[in-house]
Amino acid sequence: MKIRERIDEIFEEIVEIRRTLHENPELSEQEIKTSQRISEFLTKYEIPHETEIAGHGIVAIIEGKGKIAEGQKFLTVGIRADMDALPINEEVNVPFKSKTEGVMHACGHDIHVAALLGTAKILKEAEADFSGTVKLFFEPAEETIGGAKQMIEAGYLMNPTVDAAIGLHITPEVETGMVQFRRGKMNAASTEFEITVEGVACHGAHPENGVDSIVAASSLVCMLQSIVTRNLSPTNPGIITIGQIHGGNKDNIIANETVLSGMIRALDNDTRSFLKKRVKEMAENVASGFGAKANVQFTDGYPALANDDEVEDILEAVAEEVLSKENVCFLPEPSLGADDFSYFSEAIQAVYFNIGCLGKGETVRQALHSEQLNPDEECIRTGILMEVFGALELFKQIR
The missing domain is CATH 3.30.70.360 (Alpha-Beta Plaits)
Incomplete structure (x- = not known):
């Protein structure tokens, strides 16, 4: 399957999903309809999944049909997206503006979910072409109680055991089409x-x-x-x-x-x-x-988040190949902000990275957790590319 071309073909569908999520944001621990929409998508494309995990979370599994290579290091790869919104009144005038007064996807979690659903569709269609299992974590309550911890405590890093995990976050500090990494310590x-x-x-x-x-x-x-x-x-x-x-x-x-x-x-x-x-x-x-x-x-609150050097090397190489070296940049210093992906990085080899969402040529700087946040939807394409090719490259690693 020509993955790049297929991503282009499904992109409009994924953008529409993102807009539906953006119009209908739900706060932490209240992500009922968000979870239902995710489940409906996964069901439509025959991707097995469990619902109501750690509240309204979902874990889906895609099993590659290829033969496991001798010495294959990563047999199961996890990919995570958070789904909750924030108690912020949106001030961006777009056709898909939030319909819920005082609630907004002001941290890009609608983008994260849309990208992971796109990744799910691509990997399901390509299941005959890779060896290994992908676990998709649609995580609730990242902004409050930390759904990642509860999903892990409920045993969802097991059966099968997740060997490595990747996660992404939008950043309006970087132009769309770029990926931003941070080696070692990333969040506080x-x-x-x-x-x-x-x-x-x-x-x-x-x-x-x-x-x-x-x-x-x-x-x-x-x-x-x-x-x-x-x-x-x-x-x-x-x-x-x-x-x-x-x-x-x-x-x-x-x-x-x-x-x-x-x-x-x-x-x-x-x-x-x-x-x-x-x-x-x-x-x-x-x-x-x-x-x-x-x-x-x-x-x-959340523990410190530190990226794994081995997985970081692999994902950096993927980004350079898929997006070009010019579109790879590095966070100059760690953030003192916190993110509960840290529970994954504590438990297993994991890497968290940023995808740029500032439209090319855009001069008005934006900020996360702002009523003015308006990410460029082209960043979803970057997210899908990194998640799909990142998982496939991890499966190719031999001990």
Whole structure:
């Protein structure tokens, strides 16, 4: 089968699927109709799949009919696409604008799903031409609770065992037709925290009779920043963000309680653990210095995402061959943002990469999670090419 030509032939169909998804976005853990549409497509093309995984997730399987080569390294390859939308009101005036007030595909997950459905159709048609099994992960709730973790915990990296996984994300920082890689560390680990500073309330005219939780908390906000600047090497990035602070309920009362909340980000899990330890120590000691107490609670987000060198080499070579060397670029530094594809990269050999979605000649820069995001749909073609040829090349690897 001439894969490039076949992708061109089905491209219009896949774009229409993307537009349907874009018009009908659903928030995390609510992707009911999105899941139904994916299932209908897979059923139409006789691709076996299971539904309602980790909520509304789907796992599909395509088994190549070719003979497994002696020493073939990758027998099963996983490809992942997330499907949930964001609570953002779309401001892009396109015919397929979101029909759901306050909900929008502002992170490109509609593009990701469409590309993977295109990949599914191509690989199903080409099943006689490759040896190995492809598992397609349509993942729910990436933006909130992390559907990847739940799918993995439910055992979907097994039976058959997935040897390698690939995933992609759109980026409006790069022109359409290009692929952007990052070797090694790519995305940060994250942890939410909440610090409750407990003081003693009293009349504002007699502060000596109380313990001012707001003063203690205010000092703590500044002191926490010294953890990054003085406890971490300058070559080891970390972020401690205080996003909210709430304390007191009347102008003339010394507040007995102030609550701070924020986020820790680091490029490896050990650094994240160290920052959590120091935040707790700093909070308790600073509060104690004011005669107050501090209670610190952590909620871990996603782990750090690091790409596998071997799979990265293979995919880079695929990109250079399929798209040309001029259309391959590299992320100059890791992102301190988080993505739950990291659960795949923790469990098995995996690579996450970006596909450019900025229209050629476009001068207006866009951003993910923006009400103005309007990705060039030609990027879907890039995604299908990389997923199809990436999986096929992995099956060719011999130990």
